[in-house]
Amino acid sequence: MSSTMRCFWVEKSESGEIRAEVTEKPCSVLDQAKSDAPRVRIRVNLSSLNYKDALAATGHPGIVRHFPHIPGIDAVGAVVHSDSSDFSVGEEVLVTGNDLGVGHFGAWAEMIDVPAEWVLPLPKTLSPLEAMTLGTAGFTAAQCVQALIAHEITPDRGSIVVTGATGGVASVSIEILRKLGYSITAVTGKQEHHQALLDRGVDQVVTRSDFIDQTKRPLLGGKYAGGVDTVGGSMLETVLRSTAYRGCVTACGLTGGADLNITVHPFILRGITLCGIDSAMCPLPKRKVIWEKLAGEWKLAGLESLATQVPLEQTPAWVQRILAGGVSGRVVVGL
Known part of the structure; x- marks a missing residue:
């Protein structure tokens, strides 16, 4: 496993200037102060662009609590390490909301490290692209x-x-x-x-x-x-x-x-x-029920048609587009 990762890195200078760029950072930046709760490290394959992500990408004080920061409130990917027996290496999983991309480094990065209680198995009936088209x-x-x-x-x-x-x-x-x-x-x-x-x-x-x-x-x-x-x-x-x-x-x-x-x-x-309607801190039992509906009786045909896929390197331009009201449907970010 590589010791570095591509990510969208947001910094704030001493003078208060916000700087944001897609760059390479050591994976060790994920080793922030953590509780004793079980953790899961995930290799992110896809994320998405939400209005909240665009605010985070520009250092909005109502969203970003600490600098440096990595936006991205949605992630789908494969487990590379788990402290929890609920998840195994290689398993495809899904993380949305909670504190991801707000008070915690987010999914606009090739790797995330999150509490196990934030993680859900990717429903078998949803592809990674469908999951992030929803997000x-x-x-x-x-x-x-x-x-x-x-x-x-x-x-x-x-x-x-x-x-x-x-x-x-x-x-x-x-x-x-x-x-x-x-x-x-x-x-x-x-x-x-x-x-x-x-x-x-x-x-x-x-x-x-x-x-x-x-x-x-x-x-x-x-x-x-x-x-x-x-x-x-x-x-x-x-x-x-x-x-x-x-x-x-x-x-x-x-x-x-x-x-x-x-x-x-x-x-x-x-x-x-x-x-x-609050999505970020929705309790896990209700979160599971909603995703079961999205993957089951409410599953949408042709879901991918709602999405535009962009690579991480293009996110700065898409951040400006969504802030200007120039985005229709969903934008999926490829890592």
Whole structure:
């Protein structure tokens, strides 16, 4: 096994300047202070690019806790060493979320060393590419759909509105909802993607500027049975005010803002449920259930068509693209 690894290395100088590059580092950098808990070392084959990774790659203080840093919140690869009897050398495994790529060196590296409790066997019915096409985005999408189902939002109740419709979470949400027979209204600011969304089976596409309601009315017409909001801010406010009686809206993003300026009327007059979706620290038992669904009854045909594969060396350019809103679907990073 090589004593060095390629990785995306992020540093902060004494003057506060952030420097990031794809470079070679000794594998010994992974030997950080560790607890006595069992560890697993994994040779990473594929990772992915999420908005959170792009923030980490640029040293965003809300994401990166310590420097130097390696981004990458998703990984699939083969075990090269395990302190745990649950995993054997050569076994294909999957790691998403937890503290990977945030407070812990992430998966934009040829090697990671993580607590065994973060690791799951790669489901037999998912290829490594399919697993990373899903990644945290797919995992989040599946949690959103599961929340709608748990709140009895069935296909016969009406349309589900999905915001940020060309993003990673929204793209997978649309595919799962379509597989389960839901009617879907997609909201996007990218006019050029309207036809592609319709071709994917979305029933209606609404332009972001036409969708967001800037009035102060506490309630709007109840058009939607539920929603998957990946944007936040005024978009989420409009979704909540537009959701029908006893509907459910899931929230998992904040690219449109972290503030929520809304009255309690949707909640106390229509009985709307706002369901927050957190993927990073999702408990292991629930995490297993979600991945079983993604690999089983919710497995998507042609999943790879949602992904663009790029080598690690091209990630700096793709980081800028996703931050500028220029990425559609999922980006898989090859190591």
